[in-house]
Amino acid sequence: MGLRVYNTLTRRVEEFAPLEAGHVRMYVCGPNLYGPSHVGHALSYLVFDVIRRYLEYRGYRVTHIQNFTDIEDRIIETARAQGTTIEALAGRYADRFLREMNALNIRRADHYPRATEAIPQMLDIIRALLARGFAYAVDGDVFFRVTAFPAYGRLSGRSLDEMQAGSRVEVDPRKEHPMDFVLWKAAKPGEPSWDSPWGRGRPGWHIECSAMSLAHLGNHLDIHGGGQDVVFPHHENEIAQSEAYTGAPPFVRFWVHNGLLRLTEGPEKMTRHLGNIVTIEEALGRYHPDAIRVFVLSSHYRSPATWSDASLEAATRGAERLRIAAEHAEAVLRSAAAGKGETRRASGLAPAADAARAAFEGAMDEDFNAPRALAAVFDLATALNKAADSVTQSPETAPATAELEAGSRMLRGLAGVLGLTLTASMSPAQQAALRRLAEDLVREQPGLFDPAHPLVDRLRAGGAGNAVSGEELVAFIADGRMRARQRKDWATGDAIRSRLDSLGILLEDTPTGFTWRLR
RNA sequence: GGCGACGUAGCCAAGUGGCAAGGCAGGGGUCUGCAAAACCCCCAUCCGGCGGUUCGAAUCCGCCCGUCGCCUCCA
Numbered sequence: 001m002g003l004r005v006y007n008t009l010t011r012r013v014e015e016f017a018p019l020e021a022g023h024v025r026m027y028v029c030g031p032n033l034y035g036p037s038h039v040g041h042a043l044s045y046l047v048f049d050v051i052r053r054y055l056e057y058r059g060y061r062v063t064h065i066q067n068f069t070d071i072e073d074r075i076i077e078t079a080r081a082q083g084t085t086i087e088a089l090a091g092r093y094a095d096r097f098l099r100e101m102n103a104l105n106i107r108r109a110d111h112y113p114r115a116t117e118a119i120p121q122m123l124d125i126i127r128a129l130l131a132r133g134f135a136y137a138v139d140g141d142v143f144f145r146v147t148a149f150p151a152y153g154r155l156s157g158r159s160l161d162e163m164q165a166g167s168r169v170e171v172d173p174r175k176e177h178p179m180d181f182v183l184w185k186a187a188k189p190g191e192p193s194w195d196s197p198w199g200r201g202r203p204g205w206h207i208e209c210s211a212m213s214l215a216h217l218g219n220h221l222d223i224h225g226g227g228q229d230v231v232f233p234h235h236e237n238e239i240a241q242s243e244a245y246t247g248a249p250p251f252v253r254f255w256v257h258n259g260l261l262r263l264t265e266g267p268e269k270m271t272r273h274l275g276n277i278v279t280i281e282e283a284l285g286r287y288h289p290d291a292i293r294v295f296v297l298s299s300h301y302r303s304p305a306t307w308s309d310a311s312l313e314a315a316t317r318g319a320e321r322l323r324i325a326a327e328h329a330e331a332v333l334r335s336a337a338a339g340k341g342e343t344r345r346a347s348g349l350a351p352a353a354d355a356a357r358a359a360f361e362g363a364m365d366e367d368f369n370a371p372r373a374l375a376a377v378f379d380l381a382t383a384l385n386k387a388a389d390s391v392t393q394s395p396e397t398a399p400a401t402a403e404l405e406a407g408s409r410m411l412r413g414l415a416g417v418l419g420l421t422l423t424a425s426m427s428p429a430q431q432a433a434l435r436r437l438a439e440d441l442v443r444e445q446p447g448l449f450d451p452a453h454p455l456v457d458r459l460r461a462g463g464a465g466n467a468v469s470g471e472e473l474v475a476f477i478a479d480g481r482m483r484a485r486q487r488k489d490w491a492t493g494d495a496i497r498s499r500l501d502s503l504g505i506l507l508e509d510t511p512t513g514f515t516w517r518l519r
Numbered sequence: 520g521g522c523g524a525c526g527u528a529g530c531c532a533a534g535u536g537g538c539a540a541g542g543c544a545g546g547g548g549u550c551u552g553c554a555a556a557a558c559c560c561c562c563a564u565c566c567g568g569c570g571g572u573u574c575g576a577a578u579c580c581g582c583c584c585g586u587c588g589c590c591u592c593c594a
């Protein structure tokens with residue numbers, strides 16, 4: 001059974017196969033660089049990141065192109081309002097965008113072409129469209145003639161007649177048809193502009209994506225993605241321009257659109273225009289990237305989702321559960337107990353891991369059903385926890401070491417296809433606070449620590465600096481705490497645990513010692 | 520007004536006509552000095568409402584109620 005993908009163009013789930021065997025050409029609408037991106041954008045990029053990761057998991061080579069819109073009305077307005085240039089403004093937000101993509105563990109596209117670097121290709125397309133009667137020039141503006149393109153409206157499922165009836169904006173009287181759209185805009189005084197056969201001007205709103213996708217991916221893309229809100233007019237216009245230009249339909253074989261995100265407060269979709277946004281920066285300040293991802297993957301990519309603290313907190317707990325399962329199994333593997341598992345009979349973990357992989361692939365094959373795939377990962381986490389527990393608690397059903405290892409690898413592997421890191425890292429602030437705590441403890445309760453430990457003197461002198469890792473510090477402190485607990489000095493032990501907890505470090509006692517993790 | 524989605528447990532949410540995944544929260548238990556985590560058990564005779572088709576419907580059809588998207592820049 002192969003991969004099936006919903007195609008907006010046909011409104012059906014279809015068998016997926018790229019035009020060129022083994023190679024998927026994918027273009028995803030990127031950011032307009034006039035301001036910060038919000039979590040609605042993040043949702044879209046996360047969705048296509050997972051699609052890309054799964055395609056690669058299935059063995060496809062993926063060429064992933066994402067555009068940067070760096071010339072557009074609001075960029076001009078914003079740059080003017082801030083007293084800067086469009087280059088500086090767009091550059092600043094492009095850098096920020098890439099940093100945020102990294103933080104969200106979204107893999108880099110192969111290339112991020114910028115609109116202003118594709119002006120020559122745009123001019124080529126516009127010239128060709130004029131020559132073939134698909135466009136007309138008026139006073140330095142160039143319009144696309146929708147009546148010359150019979151398939152216009154097919155993607156969004158509307159006819160030109162319907163669209164005229166519903167038209168709510170005043171129509172430029174120079175247009176032949178109300179739905180004709182601008183390919184090239186004559187320059188206004190003080191605006192950035194480029195030379196063209198029709199005078200100085202700048203590109204219209206839709207031409208950049210046609211120019212850049214055709215330039216980087218050729219005349220036929222396998223997948224073109226974006227939010228459902230850009231189906232019309234943006235993608236409809238892209239089809240018209242591109243196919244009229246190449247004369248070789250289809251421009252795109254699979255149109256893939258994600259559902260939109262809204263905020264709990266006020267039911268409308270999140271959009272920079274309405275101002276009801278949570279920026280990616282704010283989201284990352286509050287939630288772990290894995291939590292944001294679990295939230296996004298918890299509902300199907302074509303359904304609308306609602307951003308709420310309750311949902312994000314639930315996702316945080318879910319992401320933690322997966323991370324703990326992986327870390328727990330790995331801790332057991334590192335401990336002495338696992339070594340004895342070599343010859344034990346099969347525990348049921350291996351079949352559970354196989355079942356999880358099969359369920360995962362079955363789900364993702366069916367139009368990237370990530371919620372179901374995620375459910376398979378959760379089931380595997382449960383099986384893995386059970387197996388890891390049995391190593392110390394009921395050895396008669398414990399898995400062999402190799403089996404436990406394969407199980408935890410499978411968990412990380414499948415989670416990784418969804419882009420989950422299953423890691424938590426200590427922030428520099430946490431690390432500094434941890435060092436202060438260690439210094440305080442060495443001074444307050446020297447008896448807790450082994451005087452021979454190399455850290456003791458350095459901490460007492462306050463000179464441990466940054467050379468000591470957070471992991472070493474936690475191990476050092478936890479070791480001191482263990483000494484107190486061995487003396488049944490529960491009060492001291494609990495106090496240290498609670499001080500670590502307030503730094504976001506959770507100590508957990510186990511029959512064989514302790515484990516710790518970041519909250 | 521036109522076109523298109525969606526309404527499933529306290530919350531989020533999957534569900535391809537054949538006895539309702541998963542996560543969070545909650546209750547009980549095991550483990551434990553305590554805590555945490557983990558594990559086990561429980562938690563929708565029911566899928567917005569009313570009809571219809573069918574041996575059988577959350578899944579198909581009709582009507583109604585409600586919510587949202589697009590029709591304008593928008594992931």
